[in-house]
Amino acid sequence: MKIVVLVKHVPDAQFDRHITGPANTTDREESILSELDEYALEAALQLAEERGGPKAGNEVIALSMGPSGAVNAVKKSLQIGAYSGVHLSDDALAGSDAAATSLALAAAIRHISADGRPVDLVLTGMASTDGETSLVPAQLAERLSLPQVTFASSLEIAGGQVTARRDAGPYSETIEAALPAVVSVTDQINEPRYPNFKGILAAKKKKITSLTLSDIGVDASQVGLAGSWTVVESAEARPPRTAGTIITDEGDAGIKLVDFLAAQKLL
Amino acid sequence: MANALVFIDNPGAALKKSSLELLTIARSLGETAVALTGELSDDVAATLGAYGATTVYRPSTDDLDNYLVGPKAAYLAAAAATSGATAVLLDNSPEGKEIAGRLGIKLNAGVITDVVGVEPDGTAHKSVLAGSYNTSAKATTAVTVLSVKANNVEPAPAGEASVPATTTVDVPGDAVAGSARISARAEKPVSGRPDLSEARIVVAGGRGVDGDFGPLEELADALGAAVGASRAATDAGWIGHDAQVGQTGVTVSPQLYISAGISGAIQQKAGMQTSKVIVAVNKDAESPVFEIADYGIIGDLFKVIPQATAEIKKRKG
Numbered sequence: 001m002k003i004v005v006l007v008k009h010v011p012d013a014q015f016d017r018h019i020t021g022p023a024n025t026t027d028r029e030e031s032i033l034s035e036l037d038e039y040a041l042e043a044a045l046q047l048a049e050e051r052g053g054p055k056a057g058n059e060v061i062a063l064s065m066g067p068s069g070a071v072n073a074v075k076k077s078l079q080i081g082a083y084s085g086v087h088l089s090d091d092a093l094a095g096s097d098a099a100a101t102s103l104a105l106a107a108a109i110r111h112i113s114a115d116g117r118p119v120d121l122v123l124t125g126m127a128s129t130d131g132e133t134s135l136v137p138a139q140l141a142e143r144l145s146l147p148q149v150t151f152a153s154s155l156e157i158a159g160g161q162v163t164a165r166r167d168a169g170p171y172s173e174t175i176e177a178a179l180p181a182v183v184s185v186t187d188q189i190n191e192p193r194y195p196n197f198k199g200i201l202a203a204k205k206k207k208i209t210s211l212t213l214s215d216i217g218v219d220a221s222q223v224g225l226a227g228s229w230t231v232v233e234s235a236e237a238r239p240p241r242t243a244g245t246i247i248t249d250e251g252d253a254g255i256k257l258v259d260f261l262a263a264q265k266l267l
Numbered sequence: 268m269a270n271a272l273v274f275i276d277n278p279g280a281a282l283k284k285s286s287l288e289l290l291t292i293a294r295s296l297g298e299t300a301v302a303l304t305g306e307l308s309d310d311v312a313a314t315l316g317a318y319g320a321t322t323v324y325r326p327s328t329d330d331l332d333n334y335l336v337g338p339k340a341a342y343l344a345a346a347a348a349t350s351g352a353t354a355v356l357l358d359n360s361p362e363g364k365e366i367a368g369r370l371g372i373k374l375n376a377g378v379i380t381d382v383v384g385v386e387p388d389g390t391a392h393k394s395v396l397a398g399s400y401n402t403s404a405k406a407t408t409a410v411t412v413l414s415v416k417a418n419n420v421e422p423a424p425a426g427e428a429s430v431p432a433t434t435t436v437d438v439p440g441d442a443v444a445g446s447a448r449i450s451a452r453a454e455k456p457v458s459g460r461p462d463l464s465e466a467r468i469v470v471a472g473g474r475g476v477d478g479d480f481g482p483l484e485e486l487a488d489a490l491g492a493a494v495g496a497s498r499a500a501t502d503a504g505w506i507g508h509d510a511q512v513g514q515t516g517v518t519v520s521p522q523l524y525i526s527a528g529i530s531g532a533i534q535q536k537a538g539m540q541t542s543k544v545i546v547a548v549n550k551d552a553e554s555p556v557f558e559i560a561d562y563g564i565i566g567d568l569f570k571v572i573p574q575a576t577a578e579i580k581k582r583k584g
Contacts, residue, residue: 013514013533017396024402036515098378099371129514130396133380134361138336138368147447148336148369151361162447166335167509168361172455175335177447187515188508228407229377233390235402241540241559248552249566254574257546258582260562264544266468266523267490267579 001051001157002059003044003121004086004109007077009070010034010130017130023095023225024232026130031069033076036125038192039185043155044123045081046190054083061086061112065093065104071208078203079195085208086112092213092220097228098131102139104223107216109144121162124184126151137184147177153188269322270297272352274343274366277305277332282314285465287422289356289415290318292385294425296354300324301431302346304331304339312431319425324349324436331438334446336362340369341442347374347410349436354389359414367414377406382415389413397514397537417465418520455509458494463510466493468523469542471512473497473535475528475549475568478505482572483527489579495519495539497529513538527568531556548572 009031011017018027041062048058062077064070065088074085088108096104113119122144127134134150141148149155152164152175162181166173167188195203213220221227245260247253261267271293275286293299300322301315307325315323324346331338343366347355355370357363364380371378384392389411391404406412463469470487472480473496480494487494495512496505512519514537524542529535531547531554539545540559547560548568557563564571 011396013397013537017399019396019400019402026396098368102372126515132395133368133378134364135368135371135378135380138365139372141337142340142369142372145445147445148365149447150336150365163450167455170455171452173335173449173453174451175447176450181447229371229375230379230404230406233403233405235395235400237400238394238398238541241545243558244561244563246552246557246560246563246565249564249571251570252574253548253564253566254571254576255578257548257562257564257571257575258578260546261523261579262582264523266544267582 001047001120002061002117003048003123004061004063004112004119005037005041005044005077005082006105006122006124007037007041007062007064007073008034008128009064009066009073010128013129019235024235025095028067028069031072033073034125034129036127036129036187038080039187039189040123040125041077041080041082042190042192043185045193047121047157059083059117063088063105063108063112065089065101065108067094074208075203076195078206078208079200080193081199084206086211087208088211088216090213092224095225095228096223097230098133098135098139099229100223100227102136102143103227104213104216104218105136106140106143107218108211111211111216118180120179121157122146122182124182126184126186137182141182144182147181149175149177149181150184152183152185155183155185155189269300269350269352271299271354271356272347272350273299273301273320274355274357275301275303276339276362278303278311279305280308280310282311284422285358285417287318288417288420289358290315290320291420291422292415293354293356294319295387296385296389300350300352302343302436304342307433316431317424317428319429320431321429322350323431323433325433327435327437330443333449334443335449336365336369337446338438338442340366340373342436342438343370344373345438346436349434353410355410355412357412357414359416364414367412371412374410374412376408376410376412378412379404379406380414382413383419385413385415394541398541416520460487461491461493463493463495463512464517464519466519466521468492468525469495469512469519469521469539470525470527471495471497471529471539472500472527473529474499476500476505478503480506482569482576486525486572486576489576489583497535526556526560527572529556530554531559
């Protein structure tokens with residue numbers, strides 16, 4: 001099975017994150033592999049291992065689109081266990097919205113399929129932890145004309161068919177689709193593994209392919225700010241919340257709390 | 268020709284408040300049409316008219332519910348083309364956002380999710396990076412697709428009710444080809460409490476509840492609130508994953524958020540810091556949640572919460 005896992009290099013949410021520049025784009029200093037993508041990578045590794053791993057011809061390819069630093073998301077994925085990596089990077093990609101991102105990623109996936117071994121499965125996280133729109137998996141499925149099996153909280157593949165559980169809506173649903181497919185997974189699907197010492201050493205020998213827009217047949221006008229269909233016209237930092245009244249319970253804090261709620265007209 | 272098209276997925280017997288909000292926003296953009304799936308009851312048709320919808324589109328097939336996202340997006344694209352609408356509005360549920368995404372590709376239209384307000388010219392307001400920035404965004408395309416969060420406008424009927432015309436939209440024959448099929452569907456257990464993402468008040472518990480959500484549920488019921496939880500509490504299995512508030516769970520923005528036994532690490536903060544009023548109860552005075560709380564109580568939640576619940580019941584009679 002040939003699996004592509006989409007991995008995004010995102011600003012670390014442990015620190016303050018910022019929007020900068022004339023196009024109001026996200027500052028990507030201090031970035032890390034998006035936590036939610038680790039679940040997709042783990043799902044891919046489990047599927048490949050169940051089928052005999054790399055020796056049996058399985059592939060787990062970590063694909064990241066982003067500036068030069070985004071190669072670190074690929075490297076981290078290789079340390080965790082991805083078999084090889086692809087880094088799509090081009091100055092013209094900067095500022096891409098979800099539509100432009102899905103266009104570039106669809107072209108990259110077609111390129112990865114063009115070696116005679118078509119991709120069976122594209123795995124992603126349920127959202128990026130920066131943009132948080134959840135648009136890219138759906139838009140990628142639309143662009144590749146593939147079934148989308150999104151927000152999977154469990155996943156099985158047998159006989160060329162994907163079966164997943166989806167709990168994202170008012171129902172708990174069983175979803176079925178034929179391969180190839182685009183699948184996004186939630187943080188309920190598994191416990192992602194950590195890179196170990198052996199994995200970190202092994203990653204140094206794994207191959208990372210660098211791609212530019214011309215490699216994947218995409219024109220600069222189709223992506224980035226030029227190719228995006230939305231613009232962010234303004235961005236204002238919200239004033240940080242400040243602490244209000246803090247009291248220590250002296251036996252009547254529950255009553256005082258109700259007094260506070262009543263004063264705020266919240267009862 | 269309509270200016271705005273509202274997508275309403277299976278309204279059932281009565282329209283949800285979030286659908287009424289979408290209709291109210293749509294009317295501020297101009298003439299409003301509705302693309303509906305599922306049954307159209309007389310009551311729902313009357314409400315759509317009262318909210319100013321002039322046309323209700325219905326799909327030529329009742330098979331859409333058996334597939335995930337793709338075929339509904341194909342139907343909505345056909346309805347958008349028929350209506351001539353320049354703005355399409357959907358709810359901000361996971362499926363609403365995904366239908367919006369695929370619709371955008373089908374129509375070459377810019378998509379903006381998590382919208383909290385819309386200007387008459389289609390400019391959308393949203394909050395990003397876990398509530399740390401407010402942004403204004405706009406589609407540069409002929410059609411704008413917006414998924415709008417609940418609870419940001421007060422639903423208001425139109426001054427003059429209309430009787431909407433009903434029109435069937437042909438769903439393309441290949442719409443279900445290559446789509447994922449929903450082979451089974453089970454109702455989730457119903458709590459009887461308000462939906463977490465739409466509740467006016469949320470009472471949330473974390474590691475400090477130590478497996479016992481009972482006192483929090485009693486407070487929630489006294490306040491008519493939804494019950495939420497931190498990731499630590501859902502990961503421990505004390506409460507269902509659907510209750511998780513935070514970066515990887517539900518983002519809430521209620522009038523009042525009561526946090527009990529939650530330290531308030533970034534993961535949790537990301538999901539609730541745009542709440543209007545935050546109350547925190549925690550034994551540990553060093554908990555980061557106190558940095559953002561409007562009213563903080565350093566104390567034992569098992570004493571403070573039941574006392575508050577009893578006092579609320581007493582005052583409400």
